[in-house]
Amino acid sequence: MSKYAMFGKLTAHPGKRDELANRMLESSETLNGMEGCIHYILHADEDHPDDLWVTELWESEEAHAASLKNEKVLEVIGRCRPLIAGVTPIKVRPLGGKGFGGTA
Amino acid sequence: MSKYAMFGKLTAHPGKRDELANRMLESSETLNGMEGCIHYILHADEDHPDDLWVTELWESEEAHAASLKNEKVLEVIGRCRPLIAGVTPIKVRPLGGKGFGGTA
Known part of the structure; x- marks a missing residue:
């Protein structure tokens, strides 16, 4: 089973980054x-006051997909959405490294 | 002590990404x-065949700086350098999350 990574930039509405981060x-x-x-x-x-970056590493794509069916996760996503002006996903394949959690 | 993150894109010379990754x-x-x-x-x-992304999280900026004085690390950097066409660092401040390793 391959690890799965999510990686991307979230741009908050002006002045809303801290609230979104919380x-x-x-x-x-x-x-x-x-x-x-x-x-x-x-x-x-540090250079763009409205931008956040998220890096996620999962045991598998299926584990990530399952999290998006969790009611608590969906509730948080719903509460974040009004603060988000844009999303820039970067499609990546995790290769390995320290903290990778076992074999790729 | 604040955690420290390194975050950035490395562009390999054409066709050299796998070698650089290894x-x-x-x-x-x-x-x-x-x-x-x-x-x-x-x-x-996945969308740019010569690009790699590295995400690093350290206990402190000092711990990261100390690693760059380690002879083995310097040797690896020296062997990677000829394969790298460009580096695009993204300056970030890590805020927290799962796997953050204790308090910020």
């Missing part, structure tokens, strides 16, 4: 108890 | 034994 970190608390999520890290872009 | 994964083996490196994950960009 709501997304609540989502990460939900993910703490979730099977198959190896990490989910939120970053603030 | 050398960088050797570097991650070196980092496995390194204090302060929470994760270091390498990804292949």
Whole structure:
């Protein structure tokens, strides 16, 4: 089974980044108890005041897809959506490294 | 002490991405034994055949700086450099999430 990564930039509506980040970190608390999520890290872009970057690593694409059916996750997504002006996904295939959690 | 993240795109010379990735994964083996490196994950960009993305999370900026003085790390960087056509760093501040390793 191949690991699955999500990777992308979220642009908040002007001035709304902190609020969006706080709501997304609540989502990460939900993910703490979730099977198959190896990490989910939120970053603030230092050069662009409305941008956040999310890096997620999952045991499999299926584990990620299952998380999107979780009611708590869907509720957080619903609460974040009004604060998001744009999403720029970067399609990546995780190759390995430290913290990868076993073999690829 | 604040966590420190490195985040960026590496563009290999045409056709050299796999070779670069293999050398960088050797570097991650070196980092496995390194204090302060929470994760270091390498990804292949699915839409751009010469691009790799690296996401690194460290216990502190100092821990990252110390790794760059490690002889094994410097040796790997030296072996990777000839394969790299360009680097696009994204300056980020890690905020938190699952796999963050304790408090920010």
